[in-house]
Amino acid sequence: MRHISLSARLPLGAVVSIALLAACSDQSSEPPTGPRIQPAASAAADQPDIEAALQAKAKHLARLMATPGVTGVGVGLNPAGRAVVKVFTERPAVAGIPTDLDRVPVAVEVTGRAYALSNPTTRQRPAPVGFSVGHPSITAGTIGARVKDAAGNVYVLSNNHVLAAGNDGLIGDGTLQPGPYDGGTDPADRIGTLSAYEVLNLGYSGYGVDPPSNLMDAAIALSTTSALGNSTPTDDGYGTPNPLIYGDATGDTLFDNPSALLGLAVQKYGRTTKLTRGQVNEVAVTIDVCYDLFCFTVGRFNDQVAVCCAGFSDGGDSGSLIVSNDGNRNPVALLFAGDGTRTYANRIDLVLRRFHVSIDGSSSPPPPPPPPAATMHVGDLDGLGTSQGTTWTAVITVLIHDAAHAPVSGARVTGKFSGALKSTSCTTGSTGVCTVTRSKLRTASASFTVSGVTHSTLTYAASNNHDPDGGDGKTVSVAKP
Amino acid sequence: MRATSIEDALARHSAEWMALPGVVGTGIGLHGGAHCLVVFVAEHSAELERRLPRIAEGFPVRIEAGGRAYPRPLEPIGR
Numbered sequence: 158m159r160h161i162s163l164s165a166r167l168p169l170g171a172v173v174s175i176a177l178l179a180a181c182s183d184q185s186s187e188p189p190t191g192p193r194i195q196p197a198a199s200a201a202a203d204q205p206d207i208e209a210a211l212q213a214k215a216k217h218l219a220r221l222m223a224t225p226g227v228t229g230v231g232v233g234l235n236p237a238g239r240a241v242v243k244v245f246t247e248r249p250a251v252a253g254i255p256t257d258l259d260r261v262p263v264a265v266e267v268t269g270r271a272y273a274l275s276n277p278t279t280r281q282r283p284a285p286v287g288f289s290v291g292h293p294s295i296t297a298g299t300i301g302a303r304v305k306d307a308a309g310n311v312y313v314l315s316n317n318h319v320l321a322a323g324n325d326g327l328i329g330d331g332t333l334q335p336g337p338y339d340g341g342t343d344p345a346d347r348i349g350t351l352s353a354y355e356v357l358n359l360g361y362s363g364y365g366v367d368p369p370s371n372l373m374d375a376a377i378a379l380s381t382t383s384a385l386g387n388s389t390p391t392d393d394g395y396g397t398p399n400p401l402i403y404g405d406a407t408g409d410t411l412f413d414n415p416s417a418l419l420g421l422a423v424q425k426y427g428r429t430t431k432l433t434r435g436q437v438n439e440v441a442v443t444i445d446v447c448y449d450l451f452c453f454t455v456g457r458f459n460d461q462v463a464v465c466c467a468g469f470s471d472g473g474d475s476g477s478l479i480v481s482n483d484g485n486r487n488p489v490a491l492l493f494a495g496d497g498t499r500t501y502a503n504r505i506d507l508v509l510r511r512f513h514v515s516i517d518g519s520s521s522p523p524p525p526p527p528p529p530a531a532t533m534h535v536g537d538l539d540g541l542g543t544s545q546g547t548t549w550t551a552v553i554t555v556l557i558h559d560a561a562h563a564p565v566s567g568a569r570v571t572g573k574f575s576g577a578l579k580s581t582s583c584t585t586g587s588t589g590v591c592t593v594t595r596s597k598l599r600t601a602s603a604s605f606t607v608s609g610v611t612h613s614t615l616t617y618a619a620s621n622n623h624d625p626d627g628g629d630g631k632t633v634s635v636a637k638p
Numbered sequence: 639m640r641a642t643s644i645e646d647a648l649a650r651h652s653a654e655w656m657a658l659p660g661v662v663g664t665g666i667g668l669h670g671g672a673h674c675l676v677v678f679v680a681e682h683s684a685e686l687e688r689r690l691p692r693i694a695e696g697f698p699v700r701i702e703a704g705g706r707a708y709p710r711p712l713e714p715i716g717r
Contacts, residue, residue: 296712318709338712365657374709416645419668429712439676439702441645442665443652446707457656463665473712496662498704499678 206261207232210240213258217242226251228268229562231536233625235264243625245562268621275390276616277428278339278609283386284348287394287426287477289335290315292322292351293343297336299428301478301491302398303387304377304514311517312377313349313385314508315476316493320376321354323448328352332378336428338473340611349380353512359448359456368445368455373503374475374493377512387517389426398480400518402506403487410515411506415440415460422482423464423489427474434482435500437489439463444501446494450578460507462490464500471495478505478516488516531614532560533568534621535607536589538628540635542603550596551603551635557585557610564589565615572607576600580608604634644673647695651675660686662707667700674698680706 210232221230221244229245241264244254249267257263277288278297284290289297290313298319305311313332317323320332332349333341340346354376358369388397403421404412412418421437442461448454464470464479470492477492479502488509490502509515536558543550557568566589571582574595583591595603607630610617622630642650644666652664655677663678675697679686682703691699 291711298711316709316711318711336712367656416666416673419666419673439665439667441648442663442676442678443656444663444665444678444707445656446709448709452706461665463667470710472710475710492710494707494709496678496704496707498702499707500710501707 206240209259210242210261213261214242217258221254224251224253227254229560231558231562233264233537235262236627243562266623268623275392275394275431277390277426277431278335278611279616280335280341280346282348283382283384284334285386285388285390285394286398287389287428287431289339289341289428289473290319290348290476291333291336291338291341292320292326293331293333293337294322294325295319295336296338297341297428297473298475299473299477299492300334300385301476302488303380303382303385303517304509304512305517306512306514311380311382311385312352312512312514313380314375314377314478314491314512314514316374316491317354317357317376318374318448318493319476320378321351324354324357326351326354326376332380334384339428348384349378352377352379355511357448357456359454361453362445362455362457368457371456371458372460373491373508373511374456374458375491375503375508375511377514389432393432394426395424395432395480395482395486397486397518398478398516399485399487400516401485401487402509402516403481403485403489405506410510412504415504418462418489421489423479424482424486425470425474425477425479425492427470427477427492429471429473430468433469435464435466435469437462438465438499442501444494446501458494458501458503460504462502462504464490464492464502465498467498469495470500531616532618532621533557533565533610533612533615534560534618534623535570535610535630536562536564536623537626538605538607538622538624538630538633539626540603540605540633542635542638544638545596548597548599549637550594551598551605552592552594553605553633553635554590554592555583555585555607556588556590557612558589559615560618560621565612568610568612568615570607571609571611572605575604575606598637600637602634602636604632606632642695644675644697647697648675651694655690658686658689661690667702669698669700672698674700676700676702678702678704 231243233243241262245268301314330351331343331347334348335341362368479490480486488505494501537556557565568585581593585591624630665676667676
């Protein structure tokens, strides 16, 4: 048995190149900052009416923006590939929008208003439950709950591999909110210090050798009520977890009957997938969890809870508290791992007992909603395939908009190609555009999914993503040329 | 009538099943509204289908294929 360091193995790859794409903004006519990339599905840049659309937009911009219900104006392409003036509205059937401007067609797109929804990757005090957190040497995980001991001290509850860097942490190490990947630095962003963790027992598995056994991947960090809240965000969270765990009528702080969890509807709020809902599909689970890329380092976790299905959690949600999906919000389990169909979580009764703490569900005021924040989103997402004989290269071009659909420079876009082990990033230039590439492909197609966008002043609002080609602005597929 | 609880049945068979190559977990689930034993496998294979029972001590055995499990910090280990 050995104690394994996780922090050195977290992959953060990036390939960056810059290009320009004509898209739904007049800024697209600026000189390119790199090789010009043509959208795969259109010939936008070759359309002779682009200039006319840009002129029409510039001429009528002020009047359009003054129209009640209009939230933005841009230039894009209609499904036929013709340049149009795009008018973004907060609701359907906004009156006063012409069908054409100087003989350029007008396309209305209902995008809603860019509200400042909670962004759990940001810094907030007191930090809400479900927000980004981490040891200085990791990427980021999630604040599971505020817990308290008999003396009234309050703690962050999360995983060992989040707060204690997978056994690497020392008692007293900083707990950063947000986690380092989300910009948290030590000591400026400390909300606490590592107080205790259950040692992860990890080891080799195979050829008849069983991996070492564990019951939990859990840790706590000493904090304060001014630094740490006890509720999920007020706008899109589930509220405050109940101090009483699920199914403990006897009050002995253990589940009366763990098998009674089967079929229970549950929910969680996490750093990456935010509020999601699922169902307990299995209990008394023994599961081998890989703690390195090649699964040489494994921990066997006994008496776990398995939640269905895919999408309930993803990377960055580690440490989230799973509670019942009803008005009671009783704690059920501490999320720590997952595979293609399940999320695995430690029994919360055993976790709380291990640290001699309880969920702090006292009725302190919920954290205030986040201050109004300027937002950004993907305004266009295009792909192009170029052949190199037996292999080919996928080139993805991303345009980042602000809330008024103007290009944003200096935005760092992160995403992953299908089949890739690591994420890829690029940073937008003055046109709001950047590109990522994946070469030596032999597959019939490739796709790229945007996982996040960061900026020094703007907050990523993925729900506002749009794509003039009809996509969702989150994923684009490219066929082999 | 079964002579044992499903928890006891799982306890008796879990180690044996976990020792099979490709088996990554075991547990208790539901099958048609009733309790069943669950075996998690990295991927389905004819060999595992052959070696795992359909019923153990009167309880149905359900096989679930979901790949390998990894922790879930950001940029998950192993992806």
